[in-house]
Amino acid sequence: MFVPAVRASQIRSLGPLLVSTIRASLRAEALATDTLGELDPDAVTITTTADRRVLGAMNDHALLVRHVLADRGIRAETMDSDDVGAVHHALHRTINSATKYTPPIEMLANPRSWLSTTRTDGPGR
Known part of the structure; x- marks a missing residue:
């Protein structure tokens, strides 16, 4: 997710901001706002990570956001809702892993394709 300004x-x-942004992203993708279940702003937990994969994905996201903004010729300070939508569209469809990666938005749109699949390539699996 990308939230400017x-x-x-x-x-x-942070909970209310994250939940409202997630709901807006789901609506923009023509998905029901309860696709991820009930989102409780009070249940949002923030933590730290030393996992290089997570940090790498975050850096990749930051680079992608800069690229999308540069490609559209805009500055973050002057973004409008169409610009934010373009960034989210790119983020939702960008591969951040070389192995067995399905973009999250595709998983939400087709839950049957991944709910019955057992993953064995991730941490703790």
């Missing part, structure tokens, strides 16, 4: 007051209680 976030104020410090919005991230002090």
Whole structure:
């Protein structure tokens, strides 16, 4: 997810911002807002990671956002909802793993294709 122009007051209680952004992204993809189940802003937990794969994916996302913005000739400070939509569209469809990766948006649109699949290539599996 990419959220431009976030104020410090919005991230002090991150749950409401994340939940509203997730719901907006689901609607933009023509998916029901309950596709991921009931989203509770009070249940959002933030933690740290030392997993290089997670950090690498985050860096890849940051690079992709910069690329999409540059390609559209806009600055982050002047983004409108169409620009944010373009960034989300790109992020939802970008492969961040070389092995058995299905973009999350495709998994949500076709849950039967992955719900019965057992993954054995990830951490803790």
